[in-house]
Amino acid sequence: MRYSEEELRKKLQLYFVMGSNNCLKDPEIVLQEAIEGGITFFQFREKGTHAKKGSEKIKLAKKLQAICKQNGIPFIVNDDLELALEIDADGIHIGQEDEDPLKVRKMIGDKLLGISVHNLNEANQALAQGANYLGVGPMYETTTKKDIREVKGPEVIVELRENNLTVPIVGIGGIQKGLIKSVIEAGADGVAVISAISNSENPREAVKDLLEEMK
Ligand code: 3NM
Numbered sequence: 001m002r003y004s005e006e007e008l009r010k011k012l013q014l015y016f017v018m019g020s021n022n023c024l025k026d027p028e029i030v031l032q033e034a035i036e037g038g039i040t041f042f043q044f045r046e047k048g049t050h051a052k053k054g055s056e057k058i059k060l061a062k063k064l065q066a067i068c069k070q071n072g073i074p075f076i077v078n079d080d081l082e083l084a085l086e087i088d089a090d091g092i093h094i095g096q097e098d099e100d101p102l103k104v105r106k107m108i109g110d111k112l113l114g115i116s117v118h119n120l121n122e123a124n125q126a127l128a129q130g131a132n133y134l135g136v137g138p139m140y141e142t143t144t145k146k147d148i149r150e151v152k153g154p155e156v157i158v159e160l161r162e163n164n165l166t167v168p169i170v171g172i173g174g175i176q177k178g179l180i181k182s183v184i185e186a187g188a189d190g191v192a193v194i195s196a197i198s199n200s201e202n203p204r205e206a207v208k209d210l211l212e213e214m215k
Pocket of ligand 1: 017116117135136138142144148172173175192194195196
C-alpha cells in the first residue's frame with residue numbers, strides 16, 4: 001500500500017466525492033475551492049443522470065486529477081477500473097454491485113482499494129478481499145444516490161468497531177453540517193460527502209464549516 005494505515009486514517013478525514021452532475025458550477029472550480037477549504041481526499045464519481053461518458057469523462061478526470069496532484073490530495077476513481085489504470089489514479093472505490101474486488105486488487109497492485117459496505121458481513125468480506133478502507137452507509141437519508149440501502153445510521157460503524165475491525169472507515173450518505181460528530185463518535189476516521197460541499201454556493205466555506213465540527 002502507498003500509505004501506512006495511520007496515514008490513510010488521517011487523509012480520510014474529509015473525503016469529498018464528486019461528479020460533474022453534482023455541481024452547481026464548473027467542477028474544476030468546485031474542486032479547487034473545496035481543496036482551499038481543506039478537504040483531505042477526493043473521489044471522482046461520474047455517475048447517474050447527465051454523467052459524462054467516454055472521452056469527455058476521461059478529459060474531466062485528468063483535469064480534476066491534475067488539480068489534486070498540485071495540491072497533494074489523493075485522487076480515487078469510482079467504479080471504473082479501466083479509467084483508474086489509464087490515468088494512474090491513486091486508487092479505486094467500488095460498491096457491492098460493482099466489479100469483483102479480487103479481480104480489481106489483482107489489476108491495481110498497490111493502489112488504494114475502497115469498498116462500500118452496509119453491514120458486518122460485507123465488511124468482513126471486503127477486508128478478506130483486500131480493501132484498504134471501507135465506506136459505510138447510508139448514515140442518513142440522501143437524495144444524491146437513488147439506489148441506497150436502508151438507513152441504519154452510525155450504529156453500523158459502532159458494530160464494526162465492537163467486532164474489532166480496525167480498518168480505516170468513512171461514513172457516507174446524507175452527512176451534512178451538524179451530523180459529523182455522531183459519525184466520528186461512532187468510530188469513523190472521517191466522513192465522505194457529496195452534496196454538503198458540491199451543492200454549496202461556496203464550497204470553500206462549506207468545507208471549513210464541516211472541518212470545524214471535527215474538532
Ligand atoms: N454512497 P450525499 S450514499 C455515493 O450509502 C453514496 O453507500 C452511499 O451523497 C452509500 O453526501 C451516497 O450528498 C451518496 O448524501 C452520498
